[in-house]
Amino acid sequence: MKYKILFIGLFFSSLSLYNCQDKENKSFFEKKQINMNIENIFPILVKQIEAGNDQKYSCYSEYGKEDLDALISIEDTLLKNNGYKIPKKEIFNDKIKNIFGRIIDNNSENQYLKIDTNEELICNKELKFYPYSVDAQYLYVDKKHYFITYFYALPQILDYIKLYPDIKIYEEEDIIIKDEIEKVQVKASQWKDDNDLHKNRNFNKQLLISRNKYLFNDDKSHFPWLVTHDEYFMESLVTVFGYTEDKRLLEWAFKKQGFKYVKYPSDKILENFGKFLWTKQCNGEIKIHDTTLNLIKELLVPSSQSGNEVNILYLAEYINYLSNEDKDIPLDFSQKAKLIATLLAFGEQYKYNKEYGYNQMFLGKFIHYQDIEKKYKKEFEKNNYYNIPNLKKWFLEAEQEKDMFENDQTLSDDPQPMDYLYKATYKKGPFSK
Incomplete structure (x- = not known):
């Protein structure tokens, strides 16, 4: 009995990252909204400790829904003790849809929604319970408590030795595994062997708190920490999941790419640029990001010092990339046509702006060199x-204009956007000639 009392007392103290906040450090039993069954968590903790942490030898093979349930009950307390405000169901559902493109079915018996963060597998909706590892970087959406989390093992979120000192008896014996390939017996690693466990545990707690408060409480104070310590995830929200509504996040991710002047950018560079322009959703529809075009417009100022003229160049290059039938682009013709039309209209506006005057870099080039068979024009007209x-x-006006490159012997059969930029009347930018 004395160990249960000790476990409960230390358990609560570990769930507040900010011990100086007295208001958060109320008695565990005074927090009526927290419903946690300590006796259900403890056997799970023991099981995980006995299994060790050696992923090479399948330490997670016996984990299941009950392990995630135990984690969720702990994290629910951790979040509440650190100021997380539980969002309303409708707001949370809308956020999950807008950020991750997933629809929550509150009538489903499943408490969790699994989101695969692998770019190639984000539409895989199969619900499986497997802890976070190199091969399983799943996010879990808790539809009951309204937050998201990785599936951590309990020792990755709890200081189990401090909470229950005598629990170390479950790690006294070595874990011996028979390596069937090498035909030898090996000693598998245990949680006690991880010298970085304490540091990683604190990081996992902060990650949980910062992500959820930033995404679902609109707490922007966590943005600097996240883009410094959770860089890949924050960038993937934009480039993988297509979440561009957060302007600060979008601008950070866009500038982070550091798109620089390259006369003939590679397909890889253009693919990365395209991730900011559109996203193919799991239902097969494409979402064109007007928010990114608005950002490009804001960044493009008529100054030779800005360097942001390169974004217009990449836009023209990307239209060239899209219309090239040899490129493997996961869009059907109608989707490609609508995207090209949107980008053409955006770029063509600068032809009529005396500060820039990009002439035939967009519709002129497209009409004379990219839509030779007029199939895109027919699709535009049909829609x-x-x-x-x-x-x-603008399209009809551009059709009446003479091709400025018709008799230019220095150009290839398919002049590149940079060639058009050289011919532009733009005087102030670094690409003028």
Whole structure:
């Protein structure tokens, strides 16, 4: 009995990252909203400690839903003790849809929604319970407590020795595994062998708190920490999941790419640029990111010092990339046509801006060199130019203009956007000639 009392007392103290906040450090039993069964968690903790932490020898093979349940009950307390405000169901559901593109079914008997963060597998909705590892970087959405988490082993979130000192008896015996390939017996590693466990545990706690407060409480104070310590995830929200509504996040991710002037950018560079322009959703539809185009417009100022003219160049290059039938782009023709029309209209507006005057870099080049068979024009007409303001007017005007490169013997059969930029009337930018 004395160990249960000790476990409960130390358990609560470990769940507050900010011990100086007296208001957060109320008695465990005074927090009526927290429903945690300590006796259900303890056997799970023992099982995980006995299994060790050697992923090479399948330490996670016996984990299941009950392990995630135990983790969730702990993390629910941890979040509440550190100021997480539980969002309303409708707000949480909308956030999950807008950020990750997943729809929560609150009538489902499943408490969890699994999100695969692997770019190639984000539409895999199969619910499986497997802890976070190199091969299983799943996010779990808790539809009951309204937060997201990795599936940590309990020792990765709890200081189990401090909470229950005598629990170390479960690690006294070595874990001996028979290596069937090498036909030898080996000693598997245990949690006690991890010298970085304490540091990683604190990081996992902070990650849980910062992600959820930033995404679901709109607590922007966590942004600097996240983009410094959780860089890949924050960037993937934009480039993998297509979440561009957070302007600060979008601008950070876009500038982080550091798109620089390259006369003939590689397919890889253009693919990365395209991730900011559109996302193919799991239902097969494409989402065109007007938010990114608005950002490019804001960044593009008529100054030779800005360096952001390169974004317009990449936009023109990307249209060239999209219209090249030899490129493997996961869009059907109608989707590609709508995307190209949107980008053409955006770029063409600068032809009519005396500060820039990009001439035939967009519609001119597209009409004379990219849509030779007029199949895109027919698709545009069929869809009434997608009701994009000015596109039909500008398209018809561009058709009447003489190709400025028609008699230029220095150009290839397919002039690149940079060649058009050289011919532009733009005087102030670094690409003028």
